[in-house]
Amino acid sequence: MSNSTFAHQPDLSSIIISKTENGKFVLQINSSLTAFQQEVNYINGVGAYKTPEEFRNLVIKNFNTTFSIILNEKDTLTFVNPTVILGHETKIVAEISGMPKNINAIYLKNELFKDIHNNQSVVMFSLEDFPTKINYELNNDNKHELNIILKDGNWQIVEKFDYAVYLKYALYTLAFFLVSFLIYFIIKKVKKTNPQ
Template identity: 35%
Template sequence: MIRYILSLLLLTWAGIAQAHQPAISSIILAEKADHSWILQIRSPLTSFEYVVKQKYGESSFATAEAFQELVVDYLKENISIRFNGAENLVLQKGTVQLGHETNVFFQVEGVPEIVESIAVNNPSFAGINRNQSIFMVLKEGMTNNQFILNNENQHSADLQLEGSGFVSQESNLTFGLFQQSIIPSGYKLWISGIVLVLLAGFYLKQKRLLPVN
């Protein structure tokens, strides 16, 4: 019996946590095998529709092709990535793959051969409540750390190369394992809820308030 009660509590908590999840997008700067670079932006289609209509108007597009062009223009206006304090990323040839989770790819220029620091700013979805954007740099031989851009840091991060990966200049470590700037608050809420439910079940079992089977 206890397992069914705990399962019900877990499902209930998961539903509550999901309702409090932030709107999450991702932006990934990746080096290809030929040492060229691409930038990928991934977000729910509804988020792209919202920001495009807010920027260009409710009737700004009538076809999927027109919508895709506006998405490309919008991201070019809002994404800024600067290397080594000077060199700016240039976005070219944007391609949009529409879907429930929509992906946008850019061929890019301006990434120096040696990158010691990155300053990224992506307020593309700043107008969406509880939005958070995950930023990653993917390069062979480099640790793939993730960084959260949100309202608290003005959707920006200043990263410095340390060893085999980039680190945030303002990151704090929790238990030596997780960066607080990496973990969305919704996930921490969900994890905390699971712990509380398990502890409650253990307490009730110890007090013999619930049958063992």
């Protein structure tokens, strides 16, 4: 998708993780200025900022509480000096610290735009040892989470077991059996008290 697409659609964003020529790891999140404004206003209320600097500070505060990356199931990455670059396409850029040498699992969660209807983020890795041939999508269906592991040389999505869905169907099944038993018991009692 082109940058102009992200600049004009508040429900679209991109996450790019790359390495600079001098060896620093960098995170960049792109979306429309409107998307950042909608989220800041939703969380803090309209009128929460009066200057661009106050707006940037609120965006960074939101970023710090809604975005995370964990590698190898134990290495939580930190983001150094996050900066907000304002424009039609607005960006958060931060240096990534804590990158391990070998990577076999990636967990990324981005709820930065979770309150925007039908929002989706495209995750792109531009690093060796990361899945560079596939772009992943984060949305409401996967709870804005990417969970992948390296297995037999291939990156695979870890399917999450949804206990809520399992519990819902278990309760429906239990209710069905209870109602069936109750109906059976009532019919049996009626036949016993009113023999024909």
